Amino acid sequence: MTIYRLALSLTLCLFIALNSAILIAAESTPRPLALADEAQQLFNTHQNSILQIRVIELTSGNKASIGSGFLINNSGLIATNFHVISNSVHYPDRYRLEYIKADNTTGHLKIVDIDVIHDLAIVSSDINDSPPLVLGNSNLSKGTKIFSLGNPHDLGLSIVEGTYNGLLEKSLFDKIFFSGSLNPGMSGGPTLNRQGQVVGINVSTAGNQLSFLVPVNYLKTLANNANEANHETTRTFDKRIEQQLQQHQSLYLEKLIASPWPTTQFGPFTLPGQISAVVKCWGNSDDNPKALIDHTVSNCFSEDRIFLSQRFTTGGFAYTYDLYTNKNLSSIHFYNLYDTDYGRALRVNTADKEAVSDYTCHTDFVSLNKKDWKIAYCARNYIKYPSLFDVTVAIAMISDKHQGLIVKLAIAGVDKQTATAFTRKFIHETQRGQPVVNPTEKLSIEEGP
Amino acid sequence: MTKIIVEELNRLGHVTHRHRYDSLPITVGRAYHNDLILSDAYVCPEHLVISETASGWQIDDKSSHNGVKFKLHSEHSQPNHLHSGDDIIIGRTRLRLFSPWHTVPETHTIPVDNTISHFIARPLVASTLIIAAISLLALSTQLASTKSLTTIKLIAASLPAFMFALFWGGVWAFVGRAIVHRANFLPHFIAAVLLLIISLLVAISRDYIAYILNGETLATLFELVLMGGAVAMLIYVNLSNSTHIGRGVRLTVSHSIAWSLLLFGLFMQYAAQPEFNPSPQYNAALKPPFAKLAPSKSVDIFLEDSQQIFNVDAE
Numbered sequence: 001m002t003i004y005r006l007a008l009s010l011t012l013c014l015f016i017a018l019n020s021a022i023l024i025a026a027e028s029t030p031r032p033l034a035l036a037d038e039a040q041q042l043f044n045t046h047q048n049s050i051l052q053i054r055v056i057e058l059t060s061g062n063k064a065s066i067g068s069g070f071l072i073n074n075s076g077l078i079a080t081n082f083h084v085i086s087n088s089v090h091y092p093d094r095y096r097l098e099y100i101k102a103d104n105t106t107g108h109l110k111i112v113d114i115d116v117i118h119d120l121a122i123v124s125s126d127i128n129d130s131p132p133l134v135l136g137n138s139n140l141s142k143g144t145k146i147f148s149l150g151n152p153h154d155l156g157l158s159i160v161e162g163t164y165n166g167l168l169e170k171s172l173f174d175k176i177f178f179s180g181s182l183n184p185g186m187s188g189g190p191t192l193n194r195q196g197q198v199v200g201i202n203v204s205t206a207g208n209q210l211s212f213l214v215p216v217n218y219l220k221t222l223a224n225n226a227n228e229a230n231h232e233t234t235r236t237f238d239k240r241i242e243q244q245l246q247q248h249q250s251l252y253l254e255k256l257i258a259s260p261w262p263t264t265q266f267g268p269f270t271l272p273g274q275i276s277a278v279v280k281c282w283g284n285s286d287d288n289p290k291a292l293i294d295h296t297v298s299n300c301f302s303e304d305r306i307f308l309s310q311r312f313t314t315g316g317f318a319y320t321y322d323l324y325t326n327k328n329l330s331s332i333h334f335y336n337l338y339d340t341d342y343g344r345a346l347r348v349n350t351a352d353k354e355a356v357s358d359y360t361c362h363t364d365f366v367s368l369n370k371k372d373w374k375i376a377y378c379a380r381n382y383i384k385y386p387s388l389f390d391v392t393v394a395i396a397m398i399s400d401k402h403q404g405l406i407v408k409l410a411i412a413g414v415d416k417q418t419a420t421a422f423t424r425k426f427i428h429e430t431q432r433g434q435p436v437v438n439p440t441e442k443l444s445i446e447e448g449p
Numbered sequence: 450m451t452k453i454i455v456e457e458l459n460r461l462g463h464v465t466h467r468h469r470y471d472s473l474p475i476t477v478g479r480a481y482h483n484d485l486i487l488s489d490a491y492v493c494p495e496h497l498v499i500s501e502t503a504s505g506w507q508i509d510d511k512s513s514h515n516g517v518k519f520k521l522h523s524e525h526s527q528p529n530h531l532h533s534g535d536d537i538i539i540g541r542t543r544l545r546l547f548s549p550w551h552t553v554p555e556t557h558t559i560p561v562d563n564t565i566s567h568f569i570a571r572p573l574v575a576s577t578l579i580i581a582a583i584s585l586l587a588l589s590t591q592l593a594s595t596k597s598l599t600t601i602k603l604i605a606a607s608l609p610a611f612m613f614a615l616f617w618g619g620v621w622a623f624v625g626r627a628i629v630h631r632a633n634f635l636p637h638f639i640a641a642v643l644l645l646i647i648s649l650l651v652a653i654s655r656d657y658i659a660y661i662l663n664g665e666t667l668a669t670l671f672e673l674v675l676m677g678g679a680v681a682m683l684i685y686v687n688l689s690n691s692t693h694i695g696r697g698v699r700l701t702v703s704h705s706i707a708w709s710l711l712l713f714g715l716f717m718q719y720a721a722q723p724e725f726n727p728s729p730q731y732n733a734a735l736k737p738p739f740a741k742l743a744p745s746k747s748v749d750i751f752l753e754d755s756q757q758i759f760n761v762d763a764e
Contacts, residue, residue, distance in 0.1 A: 290596050331737035336592045343733025353725030361731035362755040363663060367745035372738070375751060378729035379758040386761055392729060399738050416759040420752055427748050 042147050042196055043159045048130045050189060051099045052151045053080055053109065053123070055087050058094055068150035068189030068202070069099065069123065071132040072223055076125040079219050080188030081203055082114050083307045085121050089114060089237050090309055099125055102157050113226040116241050116306055117248045118173055118218040119203050121188075122226045133190055135223070136197025138176055138215040140164045148180055148211075150189025150202055160186075162211070164199070172252065172278045172304035172315065175212045176200045182211035242385035245306065245314065249388075250418045253317075253411070257418075257425050266298055267323040269405055272429045278302045279317075293337055294325040305349065306413070312355040314382075314390075314413035318348045319426070324404035331401040338396075338404040345378060345392045349412040356390065357381045365398075368427065372399040377423065382413070391419040395430060453499070453506070454547040455485060458536075464545075474500035477539070478511075491515050491540030499546070505532045506546060515540055566636035566686050575639045582614075582642045583607050585649045614641035625691035633690040640686040647679040660734040661742050673711060681707035 049071045057064040067084030071077070078099065088095040089111060097109035109123040140146070144164040151157055162180020178191065182205040191200045191213050200213030256276055264273030264281075274281050280303065285296035301318035308314060322341060326334040345359075361378035374396045382388040392410040397403070407430050411419060452473050457466040468485055475484035480494035487496075493513040500507045508529045510517045519528050520536035520543075531537070533548040568574060586607030591598055598606075618638030626632045651672055659668035684703035688694055694702065746754070 292595055292597060331739070333592050335735050335737045337595055339733060339735035342735055343731070345729045345731075347728070351727070357761070358726050359729030360758040360760075361729050362751075362758050363731050364751050364754065365663065365741065365743055365745040366748055366751045368748065372741055372745050374735060376729075376731040376733070377751075377755045377758060378731060380729075381759075381761045389759060394731075394733075396735050398735055398741055401738060404735070416756070419759075420755070424748065424752055 038145075038194060039147055039159050039161055042192055042194075043149070043157075046133060046149070046190075046192065046196060047102045047157055049133045050149050050157060051078070051101045051127075052154075052157075052185075053078075053084055053188060054098045054100060055085060055095050056098050058096060063098075064095060066151065066154055066185050067187045068185065070149075070188075070190045070198070071127060071130055072122070072135065072198075072219070073132050074128065076127040077112065077132075077223065077226060078109065078123045078125055078127075079190075079201060079223070080121050080123060081201065081214075082116050082119045082121045083203075084188045085109075085111060085114075085123065086307070086309050089121075089241075097123060099127075101127070101130070111237070113222055114237055114240065115218060115222045116244050116308060118214050118222075119307060120201065120214060120219055120222050122222055133192070134197045135216050135220055136193060136195070136199050138167075138199045138213075138217060140193065140199060142166050144193065146178065146180075146191050146193055146199055148178065148182060148186065148189065148191040148202055148213075150182070150186025152183035152185045154185055162191075162209070167215070168212070170278055170280065170303075172302055174215050174218075175203070176215055178211040178213050179209050180211055181205070181209055238384045241308070242382075242387060245385060245413050246387055246415055248306075249315070249411075249414045253414060253418050253422050257421050261425075261429055263429075264298070266321050267296055267325070267405075268403070269321075269323070271321055271407070272319070272426065274300060276302070278304065292327055292329055293334060294323075294327065296323040296325075297321070301348065309355070311350060311352045313349045313351075314388075316348050317409070317411040317422075318346055319407065319409045320346055322404075322406040322408075324406075326402040326404075334401065334404070338406075342374075342376075342394055342396050342406055345376070345394055346408040346410040347390070347392060348410045349390060351380075351390070355383060357383060359390075359392070366427075368430070371397060374398050375427070379416070379419070387415050388413050389416060389419060391423065393423055393426070395427065451549045452501070454549065455499075456545040456547065457487075458543040458545055460543075462543075473506070474498050477544070485544075487540070487542050489540040489542045492542060496539050497537070502530070505530055508537060513539070565682070566633070566640070566690050569639040569643060569686075570636040575635060578639055578642050578646065582610075582646050582649075585646060586610055589649060589653075610645050611642075614638055614645060617641040621687045621691050624687075628692050629690075631690075636690050637687055640683050644679050644683045648676060651675045651679070656734050657736060657740055659732055660736045661740055663732065663743055665732060673715075677704075677707050677711050680710060 051069055053067045053069045054063040055065045056062065064087060065084070067080055069078040069080035069084070072079050082089070085097055088097050097111070098106055099109055100106045107126050109125050112122045112124050114121045142165055146162055146164050148160040148162060149157065160180050160182070162178050165177040165179050168175045168177050176199070178200070182202050186202045189202045190198045191202060193199050198216050198219070200216055201219060203212050203214050205211040261275045262273040263270045279300045281298060281300040283296070283298040286294060298321040299318070300320070302316040304316050305313040306315035324338045357380050359378040359380045361376055363374065363376040366373050366375050376394045377391070378393070379389045379391045390410070390412045391414065393408065395407040397405040409423065409426050411422060414422070451469045451471055453470050453475070455468045455470070456464045459465050470484065476495065476498050477483055477485045477487065478494050478496040479487055479489065479492050483495070493511070493515070495511045496513045497511055497517055498509045500509065505526070508517060508531060518538040519531070520538060521527075521531070522534040522536070523532035526532045526535050531546055533546065533551040535546055537544045537546070569578065583604060587603035590603055590606040615638060618634050618641055621637040622632040622634040655668045655672040658671055659665055662668065681703045684706050685699055688699045688703060
């Protein structure tokens, strides 16, 4: 969260700068109402192209969740977020989709195509009397005023002004950092530039004017595919989701496997450092003089998650290092304290029993660089996407009486080849992390006769 | 001089009344003029007569309503012609006839198989075991703590287990007081302390076995067998000191209780397992270098062996 705080303060600075710029501009040019008019105009022009999407639970006949969407062509194709309609994708017999326009006309929706990686979906409708929005592009310069439309908390269609703040750099997936307030219900709505072109799709918020948009380019790609797909009426999306996840995960992980990894100094060990721009690393150490052992921690994790359902997310990976140093305990006592955390496997995603199997593990002693390690390697399978797994690895050094190192690694939603290749690389990189020889080692002094 | 002894038995076969008669015949029935008066509604006022013959007793049914049945124990006996030890069943009453010279079984010796109890109740052994238990409890508390603890804290940590041993010994002493008129608190208490020591040692060795063999199955088996034996030992000692039950029965009872308790525990543990576990379960013990007896594998062989975790079982 610290990074958000940092981002927040940056945004605040930016806002102050922008506000003062506007104030100066207002003094020199007499157009104080121009911006307000702009939003008003955009709203009036485009309100009929934006609609509320309702997920209707069939048994109760009531809406289970709501979101927003917008028309992208004349034949009634509508863009929204995958997470808005995910219930209907996973349980087509329990939910159906409905739209309601600003003029209160309603109708049914059919899912055409989805992109779970970028949280996008295209649905088809019978609307042919409203103009579609024009898809622009998202290469704006920082500080550009943009306008987000949607239906927050089912309060009615509304427009929010905000600022484009570039693409998130430390993210697995491109996301626009939008300084404006997005609220639940606005998901899937468009964000427009001054010309009324779509630059992004509302997707998520971290509160306090920190919001995120999906760049419109991904929607363009999906829309082209959807035109080719020719509005297939019924199909199960499990295969499509599996394929998208697998493709995405193996692509970025293979790139990571192929690239050289920077190292970091962790106590006396040299270990993989920040191996990708998308991971964030944090460190800490216990500083209690009364403690019998010293403990130093380093955690690296990617914050990106791919939404699949309310209780099932995937994507991302994490790795942690725990260094334990024995002050002057017996080895039995030291190892008794050292192994407390070894059984707590690292996990990076949430899933329930409908989504995944239980973990299966394999543990053994492994020799690395003349040292002995104990490795536990565990995997659980995705029930609907059988080629994908969550894996978690726990590696512990067991050949030193005075020092212990536990390396944990977890990856969500990978196929077994990529998982094993990544694990192999990680173990080998850990192998390189042999303790640095202490230069002030005792020398045997030869005494004269 | 007594000629016949008639025992009334209840349905469990226990004697409720015993009557002796100096002359025969005797009349049996519900009416008050009989020699043996039975208050059984299914017996006639004048039910039968027992008379003497040259080689035994003759039973004459006085044309009773519900008749007479026999349960013969002597091979010379026939219905109506009984010998010492035979049973007559009339109505809901069972009568057993004995001659005064009927041989009685050998005298039972009171079991004095208290070798374990005697041994552990010796002052030296008892005090050694108590000190050993306190030290072990203190040691395991210290081993699990990240700070060094004071002696008082360590001893205090071992008190709950001792309270259990005291309570256990107290309950059995109470039982012993009621049954064998001796409390015998010390052997009961020390046996519980011994169980404490054994379970601590078993828990530690179990961890090492699981670590060395890198598997839970044998370690769990080891733990089960030893703990079952130890609990059976405890109950055996308790029964020896608090009851007059014979050795065979004691062994059977103590082992049955111990193993049923363990099986029950295992079953409860199995039943309490969640249907879905979001965390992986693996043998997470780490032990000092001296315990690493199994050979290490290379990374490639390890990863190859690990491929089994990706085998998706068709459920």
